[in-house]
Amino acid sequence: MLKAEITTVLGMMSGTSFDGVDAAVLHTDGEQIAGFGPTAFRPYSAAERAVLRAAMGRWPGDPGVEEAAEIVETAHAEVMARFSDVTLAGFHGQTLAHDPAQRRTHQAGAGDVLALVGGIPVVWDFRTSDVRLGGQGAPLAPFYHFALARHIGAEGPVAFLNLGGVGNLTWVDPRKGRPEDAGALLAFDTGPANAPLDDLCHTRLGIARDDGGKLAATGVADPDVVTAFLQDPFFFRQPPKSLDRGFGDMVARVAHLGDADALATLVECAASAVGQAVDFCPEPPARLLVCGGGRHNAHLMATIAAHLPCPVAPVEDVGLDGDMIEAQAFAFLAMRVARGLPTSCPATTGVAAAVGGGQISAP
Secondary structure, eight states: OOOSSOEEEEEEEEOTTOSEEEEEEEEEOSSSEEEEEEEEEEEOOHHHHHHHHHTTTOOTTSTTHHHHHHHHHHHHHHHHTTOOSOOEEEEEEEEEEEEGGGTEEEEESOHHHHHHHHSSOEEEOOSHHHHHTTOOOOOOTHHHHHHHHHHTTOOSOEEEEEESSEEEEEEEOTTSSSTTSTTSEEEEEEEEOHHHHHHHIIIIISSSOOGGGTTGGGSOOOHHHHHHHHTSGGGGSOSSOOOTTOOTTHHHHTTTSOHHHHHHHHHHHHHHHHHHHHTTSSSOOSOEEEESGGGGOHHHHHHHHHTOSSOEEEGGGGTOOTTTHHHHHHHHHHHHHHHTOOOBOHHHHOOSSOBOOOEEEOO
8 A cells, every 4th residue: 555645646537528537636645735737638539439439248258348448548548648756546446337226337448458568657547446345446546636625725615516518516625634424425416418409509500519509599498398307206316326228218208399499498307407406405505516418518517606605717727627527536536545545435425434445457
């Protein structure tokens, strides 16, 4: 195990959007953040994305998984080669299948391969231990959010909202001593966010997204659709909770609306879900700090702000990089694993007790 000293760690993350590999250096001892280092992005090619998408939902040994793993390992090895003077690396891998109800999860890519190629220890397989102990295996970023809240000097509760395909919220009380302490964290999915917006843009308009929410801003939300959406049992369940594959019918719910009104309705659904989620927080947060791609959607951000009693701002307002927080999180978690510290707890994943995930591969 590593000592409790500031270490230069590389974190790497490849999300379910299959856009590519984010990589970021963090200077940390696994408890505090001493500073941020360089970052990089390695996009997947169209051919690589096709192989990865074809392997979605598959488990080790299934057709196509070995080819997907080779792509993941190659891309990450290329990213690692861009960094020097790094002592340790955290490698999330590419999630292909996730079934916490059956206590199993599958992230393609082997850390021992990257340790051999990169010449440094690599921490990987972060989710398996949590899932085996009855947790959801996600989200894992909240322990890093706790450190971020302290790093930015928050004196009371704050919340981090990641707006990806779905929204997920982390409420943090930085007054607590450790992230695993009772009352320090609460983390859970809020509801659908970017995914239905992007799906509608792709299927109806042939574009990737509604840039800035400009088209949605010209529309009017259908209150009947929003009301029906908010009656889903998911919104009444106590957190922690995760969506998994829920709400896949959002585009169908607005099929009767024109493009602008449909997008406006989906934005209102996402924002209303965030508003309801904040009601579950033990104390109202002083502010909501937003990361993920959805923070670039000005209309979504304004609509969320209209549902909340606290200021809403992108994390850049407090000097953070909203595109690299997840990569930094796996650098932070890698250091915690190397020190034998927990990486999740009941309030973040629903696991039975605080648990340290990950295995370490030596070069």
